[in-house]
Amino acid sequence: MSKRIDVTDLDVYYSDFLAVEGVNIEIEPRTVTALIGPSGCGKSTFLRTLNRMHEVIPGAHVKGSVELDGEDLYAPGIDPVLVRRQVGMVFQRANPFPTMSIRENVLAGVKLNGGRLARSDEDAIVEKSLRGANLWEEVKDRLDKPGMSLSGGQQQRLCIARTVAVAPDVILMDEPCSALDPISTLAVEDLIHELKTEYTIVIVTHNMQQASRVSDKTAFFNIAGAGKPGKLIEYADTTTIFTAPSVQATEDYVSGRFG
Ligand SMILES: Nc1ncnc2c1ncn2[C@@H]1O[C@H](COP(=O)(O)OP(=O)(O)OP(=O)(O)O)[C@@H](O)[C@H]1O
Numbered sequence: 001m002s003k004r005i006d007v008t009d010l011d012v013y014y015s016d017f018l019a020v021e022g023v024n025i026e027i028e029p030r031t032v033t034a035l036i037g038p039s040g041c042g043k044s045t046f047l048r049t050l051n052r053m054h055e056v057i058p059g060a061h062v063k064g065s066v067e068l069d070g071e072d073l074y075a076p077g078i079d080p081v082l083v084r085r086q087v088g089m090v091f092q093r094a095n096p097f098p099t100m101s102i103r104e105n106v107l108a109g110v111k112l113n114g115g116r117l118a119r120s121d122e123d124a125i126v127e128k129s130l131r132g133a134n135l136w137e138e139v140k141d142r143l144d145k146p147g148m149s150l151s152g153g154q155q156q157r158l159c160i161a162r163t164v165a166v167a168p169d170v171i172l173m174d175e176p177c178s179a180l181d182p183i184s185t186l187a188v189e190d191l192i193h194e195l196k197t198e199y200t201i202v203i204v205t206h207n208m209q210q211a212s213r214v215s216d217k218t219a220f221f222n223i224a225g226a227g228k229p230g231k232l233i234e235y236a237d238t239t240t241i242f243t244a245p246s247v248q249a250t251e252d253y254v255s256g257r258f259g
């Protein structure tokens with residue numbers, strides 16, 4: 001279950017373009033870490049290095065290391081598919097599989113992992129995951145209806161259920177609420193709060209209130225200018241970042257003076 005993440009001297013490239021430079025960060029298990037910073041500073045790029053999704057893009061590569069409980073995800077012989085099973089990801093736009101029912105969507109990742117399960121085991125995973133995603137009560141009577149028949153906020157929670165179903169150690173979220181209304185946003189934030197008892201969570205957000213509501217730690221990334229690499233500027237307890245940051249750029253950003 002919940003694991004710690006240690007990132008050391010991480011440089012992230014798209015071919016020869018250095019997009020993010022020199023990240024060092026230690027993320028404790030059972031915490032929520034928010035990644036904030038202006039557009040283009042490399043938050044999504046950095047997030048995707050934590051489950052080796054980055055290298056899906058041709059030419060994309062990293063230098064440095066990312067360790068999960070001391071095991072380097074980038075060591076030779078490590079299978080990126082297994083990494084992504086341990087480190088799940090929820091995207092900005094809810095992306096349920098369009099031809100699948102609610103039930104099939106929840107099980108999609110589990111089945112992809114090659115598991116052939118008895119119907120009763122599947123039912124148990126579906127219920128546990130949907131309960132975990134705070135969606136069970138809303139959908140339990142229509143599990144065979146299309147995932148696409150749900151509202152946007154419900155679809156996002158369905159995607160979280162799909163992520164939780166494979167029992168990962170870490171959950172990454174890239175602006176998971178940016179397409180949601182305030183009520184659905186609060187529902188997802190409540191859910192994040194509950195999930196952190198079992199998972200290490202890293203969330204990218206542009207919403208400063210959200211960062212302060214959901215996260216224990218906040219990492220501020222910034223970029224010196226177009227074409228320059230993004231860097232981790234400051235990483236501390238969320239209350240410190242929002243009330244007494246040690247770097248001027250952090251203060252300017254969180255107080256809305258730029259970005
Ligand atoms: N697939 C890609 N190929 C080449 N460069 C990319 C690719 N994706 C992102 N970049 C570049 O990497 C840098 C960081 O982008 P990234 O998407 O990580 O920023 P971000 O902080 O997530 O921004 P936003 O807040 O707008 O989502 C940018 O200069 C961007 O143009």
Ligand SMILES: [Mg+2]
Pocket residue numbers: 043044045174204
């Ligand atoms: Mg982004």
